[in-house]
Amino acid sequence: MGARSLNSVVVITVALVAAAAVANGSPASSSSFGVGVSAYPFDDASYNYCVADYPDDQTYNAVPDAKLELVQVVVRHGDRTPVHLLSNDNTTWTCDEVAENIYLNGADQPATNTTGAFRQLIEIPSWNGKYGYSNKVWRGTCDVGQLTDKGKSQHRLLGSKLRGIYIDKLGFLSAQLNNTDEIYARTTNVWRTKNSAESLLGSLWPKREITPQTAIPFHTYPKEIETMYENPDACGKVRTLKSKIVDSEQFLAFLKDQGPLMARLSGIFDVSGPDWASSWDGYMDILQARHCHGVDLPCSDRASISGKSTPKCATAEDLTQVARNSHYEWTLKYRDHPLSHNYLRLVTGSLLGTLKDQMQEHIAGKTGNLKFALYSGHDSTVWPLLAALQASNKNMLWPPYASNILFELWKKNDGSRVVRVIYNGQVLKAQPEFEWCDLNACPLDTFYKHLDEYIPESIVTECAQ
Numbered sequence: 001m002g003a004r005s006l007n008s009v010v011v012i013t014v015a016l017v018a019a020a021a022v023a024n025g026s027p028a029s030s031s032s033f034g035v036g037v038s039a040y041p042f043d044d045a046s047y048n049y050c051v052a053d054y055p056d057d058q059t060y061n062a063v064p065d066a067k068l069e070l071v072q073v074v075v076r077h078g079d080r081t082p083v084h085l086l087s088n089d090n091t092t093w094t095c096d097e098v099a100e101n102i103y104l105n106g107a108d109q110p111a112t113n114t115t116g117a118f119r120q121l122i123e124i125p126s127w128n129g130k131y132g133y134s135n136k137v138w139r140g141t142c143d144v145g146q147l148t149d150k151g152k153s154q155h156r157l158l159g160s161k162l163r164g165i166y167i168d169k170l171g172f173l174s175a176q177l178n179n180t181d182e183i184y185a186r187t188t189n190v191w192r193t194k195n196s197a198e199s200l201l202g203s204l205w206p207k208r209e210i211t212p213q214t215a216i217p218f219h220t221y222p223k224e225i226e227t228m229y230e231n232p233d234a235c236g237k238v239r240t241l242k243s244k245i246v247d248s249e250q251f252l253a254f255l256k257d258q259g260p261l262m263a264r265l266s267g268i269f270d271v272s273g274p275d276w277a278s279s280w281d282g283y284m285d286i287l288q289a290r291h292c293h294g295v296d297l298p299c300s301d302r303a304s305i306s307g308k309s310t311p312k313c314a315t316a317e318d319l320t321q322v323a324r325n326s327h328y329e330w331t332l333k334y335r336d337h338p339l340s341h342n343y344l345r346l347v348t349g350s351l352l353g354t355l356k357d358q359m360q361e362h363i364a365g366k367t368g369n370l371k372f373a374l375y376s377g378h379d380s381t382v383w384p385l386l387a388a389l390q391a392s393n394k395n396m397l398w399p400p401y402a403s404n405i406l407f408e409l410w411k412k413n414d415g416s417r418v419v420r421v422i423y424n425g426q427v428l429k430a431q432p433e434f435e436w437c438d439l440n441a442c443p444l445d446t447f448y449k450h451l452d453e454y455i456p457e458s459i460v461t462e463c464a465q
Contacts, residue, residue: 050292057164078151159203227350235463334387348384
């Protein structure tokens with residue numbers, strides 16, 4: 001089949017699938033579905049993966065004629081080391097300022113320190129070629145995927161910005177946290193998300209007493225039942241739906257179009273396997289983590305495609321194109337593919353349900369003194385939430401380090417309630433063709449109705465279907 005005939009088949013297939021999606025009542029896809037990566041309107045001129053923008057008390061304004069009742073904050077962890085490794089990596093990563101002094105409590109009440117303090121240190125011995133596996137990781141003092149000193153600082157700054165708004169400007173939160181009933185904090189059971197939460201809360205309420213009684217509880221789920229990121233082991237249908245998206249005509253055409261770049265970079269990185277052939281995640285991780293620290297992009301003497309001479313180092317142009325490929329890939333998966341709606345229900349529906357339930361229980365007076373809820377997660381926590389809110393192309397770019405979504409519940413003077421959604425310092429904008437609500441002050445019923453489109457009535461039943 002010639003190239004022109006293949007393109008015709010792809011266009012016809014895309015049109016038919018899109019029409020079927022509308023007929024089935026799925027939210028209509030828009031920007032990336034039916035459009036190749038080269039023609040996709042990214043709106044990424046001001047994009048910076050290395051750090052998100054922050055809310056600012058100087059530009060922040062309260063909802064007029066309303067009283068703030070509850071703030072829910074969902075964040076991505078701060079800057080971290082890569083999670084994908086390269087063999088014989090000679091880069092150096094230091095995490096000397098990210099250290100915890102820990103101790104164990106006794107079973108008595110009130111809790112007391114019964115063990116003394118301990119400090120965990122990452123040690124990477126010098127590779128001597130005789131024993132050990134030190135050539136499998138970089139040099140320095142950082143674990144794989146660990147929050148860096150920069151990442152800690154990013155969340156300390158975010159915490160201070162939130163203090164400027166919710167304590168100094170609005171007087172909503174207590175200036176000193178003497179009662180931890182005011183806060184609910186949940187993190188994934190991953191070192192970098194816990195350290196990010198610690199950094200943020202340490203600046204939101206600085207100089208807290210260090211006692212067992214004033215310790216802020218961190219709620220974590222076992223990874224087997226985690227709902228703050230995609231969990232295909234708990235719900236096999238997640239894997240099935242993603243595979244169908246990846247195997248779709250448009251996604252395969254996208255991979256083919258960008259195949260030469262993927263082949264060249266995989267040669268430079270000396271990586272292979274299904275994940276490296278079907279997703280840009282690893283390439284994005286390797287390049288951006290180094291770029292954010294001013295580390296040279298990877299080079300290799302082994303890069304050769306079909307015997308032809310090719311560049312042996314990744315370039316700044318590669319960095320830009322890989323970012324665009326990654327934006328495109330996940331916007332297609334999360335928001336624009338006809339299967340995205342069902343996929344999102346299983347990926348982020350449970351977390352949306354948690355946020356909604358917390359709002360409802362607060363309104364019903366069942367949450368006590370709760371005013372502030374923090375959910376510290378990953379890009380894969382933040383991004384699906386944005387997709388479910390039908391975020392604009394600009395807001396659907398890969399969430400930078402320390403990305404933050406603020407859900408504010410306000411009660412107006414007339415007794416009605418509205419929700420405001422702020423993403424990285426700006427009121428979240430939906431796609432122009434899907435502006436389902438003004439998220440500066442969305443009526444609560446309208447907000448709930450939209451969330452309900454993505455919240456499963458029974459996640460177990462939907463996973464089994």
